[in-house]
Amino acid sequence: MISTREILLEMLMDILERGKYSHLTIKAVLDKYAYLSRSDRAFIRRVCTGCVERCIQLDYLLNQLSTTRTEKMKPVIRTILRMGAYQILFMDKVPDRAACNEAVKLAEKKGFGRLKGFVNGVLRNLSRQKETLAYPDRKESPAFYLSVMYSMPDWIVDMWLAQYGEAKTEQILKGLLEERPLTLRMDEGLSLTEREQLLCEVRAAGIDIEPCVELDYAYRVGHTDAPDTIPGFADGRWMIQDLGSMLITQFAGIREKDTVIDVCGAPGGKAIHAAAKTGREGHVFVRDMTPYKLSLIEENLARTTYRNITPQRMDATVFDEASVETADVLLADLPCSGLGVIGRKPDIKYRIRPEELEEVAALQRKILQTVHPYVKKGGTLLYSTCTLDKKENEENVSFILQKLPFSLDGTRELLPGIDGTDGFFMARFKRI
Numbered sequence: 001m002i003s004t005r006e007i008l009l010e011m012l013m014d015i016l017e018r019g020k021y022s023h024l025t026i027k028a029v030l031d032k033y034a035y036l037s038r039s040d041r042a043f044i045r046r047v048c049t050g051c052v053e054r055c056i057q058l059d060y061l062l063n064q065l066s067t068t069r070t071e072k073m074k075p076v077i078r079t080i081l082r083m084g085a086y087q088i089l090f091m092d093k094v095p096d097r098a099a100c101n102e103a104v105k106l107a108e109k110k111g112f113g114r115l116k117g118f119v120n121g122v123l124r125n126l127s128r129q130k131e132t133l134a135y136p137d138r139k140e141s142p143a144f145y146l147s148v149m150y151s152m153p154d155w156i157v158d159m160w161l162a163q164y165g166e167a168k169t170e171q172i173l174k175g176l177l178e179e180r181p182l183t184l185r186m187d188e189g190l191s192l193t194e195r196e197q198l199l200c201e202v203r204a205a206g207i208d209i210e211p212c213v214e215l216d217y218a219y220r221v222g223h224t225d226a227p228d229t230i231p232g233f234a235d236g237r238w239m240i241q242d243l244g245s246m247l248i249t250q251f252a253g254i255r256e257k258d259t260v261i262d263v264c265g266a267p268g269g270k271a272i273h274a275a276a277k278t279g280r281e282g283h284v285f286v287r288d289m290t291p292y293k294l295s296l297i298e299e300n301l302a303r304t305t306y307r308n309i310t311p312q313r314m315d316a317t318v319f320d321e322a323s324v325e326t327a328d329v330l331l332a333d334l335p336c337s338g339l340g341v342i343g344r345k346p347d348i349k350y351r352i353r354p355e356e357l358e359e360v361a362a363l364q365r366k367i368l369q370t371v372h373p374y375v376k377k378g379g380t381l382l383y384s385t386c387t388l389d390k391k392e393n394e395e396n397v398s399f400i401l402q403k404l405p406f407s408l409d410g411t412r413e414l415l416p417g418i419d420g421t422d423g424f425f426m427a428r429f430k431r432i
Helices: 004-017 022-032 037-054 055-063 075-090 096-109 115-130 142-149 155-175 193-205 241-249 269-278 292-301 354-373 392-404
Strands: 180-186 209-211 218-221 237-242 261-262 283-288 309-313 326-333 375-385 404-414 424-431
Touching: 004 022, 004 037, 004 075, 004 096, 004 375, 037 055, 037 075, 055 075, 055 142, 075 096, 075 115, 075 354, 096 326, 142 155, 142 237, 142 261, 193 209, 193 309, 209 326, 237 269, 241 269, 241 326, 241 375, 241 392, 241 404, 261 269, 269 283, 269 292, 269 309, 269 326, 283 292, 292 309, 326 354, 354 375, 375 392, 392 424
Parallel strands: 261 283, 261 326, 283 309, 326 375
Antiparallel strands: 180 218, 180 237, 209 218, 375 424, 404 424
């Protein structure tokens, strides 16, 4: 029978060596091995996520103890060492001896028996020296220190230091490494009695649930490795959605009877939220360009009772004459670099490159130029991203004000480690 560490090794090879997405890999594996105990599943999730999140830090420390740098090691060996190092440094419940022994066994099982002494030596040295290992000198290079300490590529740290300063950047970096709470949006269409009944059902299932202060329909829940089994999820009374994502739709100021167009709407969370706000007499058109993304929207819609939502396969960069001046509110939550959601998708920070920020900002502007005529005179354009990058955020606000017929009606930025959410930026405009 395959062991949890063998499963982990293959997952981390997929993510760190083959470039697969961490959140999709974790979900697929936990679905495949659903028969494992809760503790085994939790171990797999914790070590996989931790190794990806802390990869820069782990490599920096391993390189102090190894005569061969991690980038020169065989991929299987460096992955095994990262797994062992993470357990030694960050998991008190796993004895260091066990982490070392299991790593040696795994190396041998994968055909690297001649390197088991190397694996054993590096990890045992790490265990002995973990309290005295050196980190970069913060005074000499704050950016390098923060990069290693919080496992963030140095170019992102440099960018955030320029945008936010050292203190706020460190708060953001800390926040991105904190455990991400599961947040749920309760269907706003429920009556007070139905809301109370739903909360009773969730608590009766042994799930801790607490309201979020900022929105009366937002809740945080305690740990569950199967959120789709939460009472009320299957019939659409709950949507899994970050608080920041909910705040974007709230910020748009959608009213009853409004017509809303969501131009890049997969997987549909904001569109369904908007449909609750428009009421049955309003309507939401939710669009995306690929069959896969449309299927995600339709999958979420299938769980709701809302019938005032129409999914449409449309490319936001292609002008649609029929949509001109039809929207009271246009939601432009556009493709972005995703730096604000690194806490949930940590592989983003290794995948994205500096030059891509310019490319994605150019795409955002192309979409904005294409879709802005869909807003009625006096209507609302809500521009939002899940990133922390001035090119995609503040500079695009300036672009809209300079190039498009809108006046600014307010902006808001949400920062990990400060606002208790993922990182989001939102700007609300009125059509002139």
